[in-house]
Amino acid sequence: MGSLIAQIISVTLMNLGSLRRRLWMSLAMVLASAVVVAILLAFLAMAKGFEETMRGAGSSQIAILMREGSSTELNSVILQDQVNLITESAGVARDANGPLVSPELYVIVDGIKRSSGTEANIPLRGLNETGMAMRTNMRLTEGRMFVPGTNEMIVGEGVLREFSGFDIGSEVRFGKNLWKVVGVFSTGGNIFESELWADIKTIQSHYNRGSSYQSIRLQLDNDGGLASVKQTIAREPRLNLDAQTEREYFASQGKQLQYIATFGWVISAVMALGALAGALNTMYTSVADRAKEIATLRALGFSNFSAFCGTIAEAMVLAVAGGLLGSLAAYLFFDGLNTSTLGGSFTQVVFSFEMSPDLFLQGAILALVIGFVSGFFPAWRAARMPVIVAFRHAA
Amino acid sequence: MSEDVLFQLNGVGKSFVKGKEKISIFDDLNMSIERGDFVAIMGPSGSGKTTLLNMLGGVDQPTSGEIWFDGTRIDSLSESALTRWRAQNIGFIFQFYNLMPMLNAQRNVELPLLLTKLSKAQRRKNVETALALVGLSDRAKHMSSEMSGGQQQRVAIARAIVSDPKLILCDEPTGDLDRATADEILEMLQLLNRDHGKTIVMVTHDPAAAKYAKLTLHLDKGKFVQREIVA
Incomplete structure (x- = not known):
């Protein structure tokens, strides 16, 4: 087990050490992940800011009465x-x-x-x-x-x-x-x-x-x-009146703009698919570029699982680096950004984008998913490649 | 099988299908390699010498016959079992060195030891010993890009011997080197065989390189056509 962990760490470090050879493709993957995460966080921060604005107004000790x-x-x-x-x-x-x-x-x-x-x-x-x-x-x-x-x-x-x-x-x-x-x-x-x-x-x-x-x-x-x-x-x-607490009233008003968060996830999912296509290309290129190294390590006795994990780890490091970059950009550009939108009474509701730890966590999860999915299939190829084929491929 | 025999090939065949045609590389190959031997395998391109080396190293499988190594039949081992077997028994030396360009000489040599249970201190000691044996103690921290072809091949030799394998397989180890450097490398292999008892199988097309071996086998069209014992 200790040997396997040492293999995985070693292969991962070697993969990361070889990134310079694939600098632009790797940066493209980082950037794609960053854009997707930044856009998701922008939508979520908008929804969160609106939700907080609506929720903050409501008291459960005040009733609001309107015509039935x-x-x-x-x-x-x-x-x-x-x-x-x-x-x-x-x-x-x-x-x-x-x-x-x-x-x-x-x-x-x-x-x-x-x-x-x-x-x-x-x-x-x-x-x-x-x-x-x-x-x-x-x-x-x-x-x-x-x-x-x-x-x-x-x-x-x-x-x-x-x-x-x-x-x-x-x-x-x-x-x-x-x-x-x-x-x-x-x-x-x-x-x-x-x-x-x-x-x-x-x-x-x-x-x-x-x-x-x-x-x-x-x-x-x-x-x-x-x-x-x-x-x-x-x-x-x-x-002929309806009565509800102010908190209930504003919560129901806020719900009508919950589509912002849903829309954000849908947009991000669609963009993530595009980012995945690029990331898959990057990772397949990475495996092809490292074919000789993978083959050599396999010939020396490194397991195919270490080749798999090393490739997955490389993809996840790139995607998470993008996620961090995207989170930072979202924080710098959107946190506290004031805007207004049409509220339930056809009037403008002024609110601020609000970044919070739970949103960053969602961004990190999205980046990890991009990294894992984009790394999985190339990693599978790296792991399943017979050593002899890898030698021929590298020749 | 005699206790002196390290490798034994019995009726080994290797073929593959290309389109509708079946191409046979070996049909019925038989050979044995004794412990402490230094065998050179020569032959023209396409004679099957690299395929034979790959099968000896467990990176390619025969389509028929048996391959025995030190009492273990290896042609029927699974991929993962073969991987473990390679780690424990085989040291590889490649024509183009196959060093990891992102690692320095010391870290390259250490790679096979990561597959063992040795402590970090023990690994470092073994690496230092191996590098000293190939005369590269002063280049331990150098990257492969900072070394000549001969030095890189010496690092590869250190990597091949650091875990004390039973067999060293060399695929055209001097194919990328000038004559003088090639002779240095071959003398080093000869020293490992003569003074340290390492069993070595070397594929080469260079008759001058083959002279360093104790035994030269000539392969042509999948058959050994000549056996030459060097005095």
Whole structure:
């Protein structure tokens, strides 16, 4: 066994030592593996960043209520009497000022993307003081809070990064109305940073919404709070609403973009097939180039298994080197890269590509698979080649 | 089989099919090689001398007959068993040296010892001894590209003897060397045979090289046509 291991190590080192003779072909294999891994990681980092953005927004202690059958806030309508009814429901937490209920408006306005200069939808959310207080991770990073009853608004950090014209002090025109940016807020990188926030009464007035809303957020008083709220809705025919926790809502919103990860794997798999073709060629060339050496070692008494392992190891070293290169490139070019995409409410969700150890692991696994598959058949040829044939081949 | 006989070939045949034609290299070859012998096999191109050497080295199999080595029939061994047998019994010297270009002389010579259970220190000692025997102690760290053809062949000889095999097989060992260097190599083989008792079988087309052997066998069209004992 010790002898076999010594043989394998020795053959592997010799194979790697002879790479200089096949420098360009070997580099081509490294590069192909690097490109495939980098592309996979880019897609996975995108999906991961989006997922984290959506997940970070959801609290299991806050319920979101929308009109029955509405999948997003945009196509929901809630009337004031419904707000009044649900405010008295069991399961709703209270503080000194009364029930913690936040009826909210959600309208779409236009912004100009910095990256493309094109128009894109941004959500303008109308909130009252309770709604602001329920977002415990919200903090102003610049400026001040808007004054209720005025055309003032605060902008999320994501909007500021991705869209032009929202710097503090700027005046922005939405339709007939001119708004002034007075503050910038952060909510820890989640989806709320892709929004503009302003006073709900002002928005109701400017957009002719009367006393209607589009969603209600409720602070639940305990773990069974949501069940109590659902019982209230079930008992009261005027409450044609659906209730779910905010975490469930954003998780379902995030799922619709899970295709990013799937798409990434599909694209990478297709590219990996192309890379495999090149890698197979490289490894078959390697075996042909080393035929005399393989034959000599076999004649000296080295086992065919060591020839097999040495070839596999060479392929895996090249593919993993490519994987590392691809991971490094993906990290340098994509980690933290800000972008935006269309979310569930036809508005832009601003998020960052996020690289993480589990993604690097997936990239490494893909590189190992490329290395193993591209090395297996050439290694099989090296191992099965009769010594006499190898001598003739080398002659 | 006499205890002095190391190799015995009984009615060995070798043929292959090319297209629809069956080509026979040997039909009924019989020979024996005694321990301590130095045999040169000569013959024109296509006479089958390299095929015979390959069969003696267990890298080619006969299509009929028997090959016995030191009491073991080797023509019926499996590929893996033959590989182990080669590692334990045979040292190869090739026409073009077949050194590993990425290894220095010391590491090249060490290769057969990786197949043994010797410790690293023992391996190093054996390598030093083998390199000293071929007069290359001072070139141990040199790569093959930094050595002349004669020096490379001496490294190959050191590699062939380092594990103390029972038989050394040489395939045109001086075919790539000038006369003076060839004579040095042949004298070294003669020394290994005479002073260290190594059994050597050498294939050559060079009559001058064959003179260093104790016995010359002339092969033509698959048959030994002449047997010549050197005085």
